[in-house]
Amino acid sequence: MISTVLVANRGEIACRIFRTCRELGIGTVAVYSDADENALHARVADAAVRLPGATPAETYLRGDLIVKAAVAAGADAVHPGYGFLSENAGFARAVADAGLTWIGPPPEAIEAMASKTRAKELMGIAPLDQVTEADLPVLVKAAAGGGGRGMRVVRHLADLDAELAAARAEAASAFGDGEVFVEPYVENGRHVEVQILADTHGTVWALGTRDCSLQRRHQKVIEEAPAPGLTASLTEDLYEQAIRAARAVDYAGAGTVEFLVADGKAHFLEMNTRLQVEHPVTEAVCGVDLVALQLRVAEGHALETDPPRARGHAVEARLYAEDPANGWAPQTGRLHRLAVPDGIRLDTGYTDGDDIGVHYDPMLAKAVAHAPTRTEAIRLLAGALERAAVHGPLTNRDLLVRSLRHEEFTAGRMDTGFYDRHLPELTAPAPDPLAPLAAALADAHGRSRFGGWRNLPSQPQVKRYAMAGEEHEVRYRHTRTGLTADGVRVVHADARLVVLEADGVRRRYEVARYGDRVHVNATALTALPRFPDPTTQHAPGSLLAPMPGTVVRVAEGLTEGTAVQAGQPLLWLEAMKMEHKITAPVTGTLTTLHAVPGQQVTVGSLLAVVGET
Template identity: 55%
Template sequence: MIKSLLIANRGEIARRIIRTCRANGIRAVAVFSDPDADAPHVREADLAVRLPGASPAETYLRAELLVEAAVKAGADAVHPGYGFLSENAGFARAVEAAGLTWVGPSPDAIEAMGSKVAAKKRMAAAGVPTLPELDPETVTEFPVLIKASAGGGGRGMRIVREKAEFERELASARREAESAFGDPTVFCEPLLERARHVEVQILADAHGTVWALGERECSIQRRHQKIVEESPSPAVGDEVRERLFAAAIAAAESIGYVGAGTVEFMLKGEDFHFLEVNTRLQVEHPVTELVYGVDLVEWQLRIAEGAALPAETPKPSGHAIEVRLYAEDPANDWRPASGTLHRFHVPGDVRLDSGVEDGSVVSVHYDPMLAKVIAYAPTRAGAARKLATALEDARIHGVITNRQLLVDVLRDDAFLAGDTHTGFLAEHDFTHTVDPQPFALAAALAQAATRRIGTLPLGWRNVRSQQPKARFLFGEEQVEVSYDPKQATTGTVVLDLDGVRTPFHVAAYGDTVEVDSPCGSVTLKVVPRFPEPEAKLAPGATVAPMPGTVVRVSVAQGDQVEAGAELLVLEAMKMEHRVLATTAGTVTELLVQQAQQVNAGDVLAVVEES
């Protein structure tokens, strides 16, 4: 019997596991890095152990520290969650060597699937369909997909369509794989255009029973990482489903799998090919839980205690869709964002698996996922509608997110028709435009209501020569509005837009104003009446778009570059980001070097225009 469980993870998945511990009378032990000292998962756990440091390499990737924390807190089992060391056979062995129960498959099974190169060979031998493997040193035909051998989540993965790009992308994929998984090994596969990413949830006990708990469609991705997942897949019929389940069960049985895991495939038409086995709980497991009525974390714990699965697999019912809400800017190459999350509220009849709450700080050290929002309904259309409405009505203040993109996808005709594939976002334009004027007017009225002398708005006159004005920044655009201070009201401002009364909910945080309405959500910056003088950047200066580490410098001082040429590469929030020249010219100053830490706004280089 597991009495006390150390959760070797953080954020959303740690909170998710704590919920199941609470429901089953198991004491939950959290671990935390210094940036996570006040995180929700730390407060919600029964006990918490500090891991000194900030970066994953100093904290959540230190197997010896995690085992030491478990022993110190009196835990008798360890759950790795997902990511970090969840698929590290060495960590699993260290847990077992300390006399603790490992909640997951055996170290041998993890090791067998830990190298995707070796895993593909093993699956082919078991009769599971696979794509041919290409040696990176001898690739001659394109397009190809470069993949990290030791991990997933889009890290170390690149699509290369032309030979001229291959060496650069290969080096970048190896660096990212080394940083994320401690192993730079990569391999290549032929790229399947317009294919679907479909996976099967498996659950196996130590007594020979293996469940295939339906398939999940995970085709809508950015940076090769899923952002919309659903079950069942709209593309899978009964015959294909039967073959998928048989292949997944064969994969599990070929390695003696025990616990929860996922077998991933690429599906094109009715043909599918093996991708990998994720020897852990998946991020998207909630959609399976809702459709099959099971608690996968509870079953992981019960199986680790030796329990047997019932012989009959549960029956599915209805449809579930999950979206991953990220602190990132889809319009700016998915650039991740960090900062304080002033307000975080998602209403409606949806499941919210979140690692954050009001006041949480989105750190530069970790993945920028804020939460998973999941809707369940009898039909796929009903689930999509319920989920889109909940996202539209959410209050998310303080950092930019992909919320509007997710709403637009869920409302899209092609998505609703089930016409999706891994290139879906590249083929569809989800650029969202909004008129900032009514938002600025609502902000001005709410702002005026907070500046009063007695019952009169500040600046009120019996006889006015003109209406008062307010100015805001909407991105780089300056918006000016005139308003009647007698109409000022706090909180919710109702405007008449072409005969339609429309509420605008206004919240101010210093000089930032967040405005939410049925027309969308907008962030505005107050333009002060008497702005402070600002330091001027040199013409051609390129600044860091976010805090990060310089992992490659691609130019030297004096080099001639074209507009769009790569100047350097920053690593931030577990991904690499290319910094490009905005103009053609000469690199007159290069102010950084490899391995240097930079802050957002730091000048990195100066390109003097030709």
């Protein structure tokens, strides 16, 4: 029997595994990097062991240090979570060699399936060795790991070598393995997967399907179970292929077999020999705890002959600290508040007041809704996200709400090209026009000791806010009867709640302010000073860092005086385990180059200047 589990991971998945362990009376051990010293997963575990360093290569990818931590803390089992070393056969063997229980599949199964190239060979599929124009578009993919890292779509043969190099570098950074391969890229297919669970006694469950077609940068954004609109015969084919893949490698534990569904056919993609990020939707519809079942299998228990029946529908949305309208750029900073209404499940690795750093994935939480029907589950999740308090850096919350309510998604007609087609409309600014007034009135009340009224004729008070990229000026007055604004009736105003009535409709506005950042319901604003700060001005053509990170590469041969074309890649930043390309804003000449490889930069740092010709 397992008594204490070390989770070789961080953040949301570590917290989620700890929750099940506590429910089963199992002790917990966390590992944490220097960047995660105060992270939630390190705080909630029974014991925590430091991994010196900040980058994944120094910490969560150091299997030797993690095994030593498990032994030192008295753990008798290791759960890898997802990502990092979860699909590393060498790490699984090291855990077993140390006399610890590995909560995952046998190392041989990981070895066979963790390499995408070998997995395809097992399923009778050969990758492309030589790419020609006739093969385009193609997908460059990391052989180890997942999560969209080390993955590139190539549409022009001339771009292949550069994209191969970029994919190798990103895969090596994320997984410690730079091997990549090339396969045909199927446009606008559906990403459908089957959750499997196998014991060591020969039983393999297919626990239903999931649809994960809504993706950005090859990373899933919204997932659901079961996958809508599949025929019975296609579903049966998916189950058969998934079970065949599991039996081919004598699989044990939880895993996922992924497919691309196009033209009514299922095309095998890969098998993930670990727990998936989106496993909660399967748990919801099947009424199981997959982590608890992983623990039971690791202890040698047998599964029931037949899997549980699915009931209802579940939808999951991943809440990221990112700017979807700006190339999905990750965001950092203090998460002041994260709260969702009752009735949905929230899996997260953050609590109020935690900092979102630059070293790891920007996912804040997963919100999951379960209901008798798909329509009800979608409505429940969209409504909960819309009313959630997410105070801090910019997030994809509005994008999630709009995606869930988009007619293509509600009708079940989505595919992996969804965001390619609809991103502009899904990210078009639509702030509440009364939000600046509510912010100003709450601020006026909060800063005024006596309510702000003076026994003199009062000029309008003026405040300025930045909202959705535009400046908004607000005017209001202090009177004997309280605060007033032209054309709007102020029903109530205090530092946290403002009630306004316009055109006969009364609305409530909850207001929270953190420095110059103001959150009014779901609208975020920035309070502006009365006079602009001239030191914040930059010359035209300036390239500013869109996020904090590290300069990893500068384009070959790029020096001051080089002629550049608009859109030409000039340098690359690495932030949150992803590379981000910085391009020339105009056609002209590079007049200034501040960025050098290895340099740490903050948001707004001046990287270079291009003078327009």
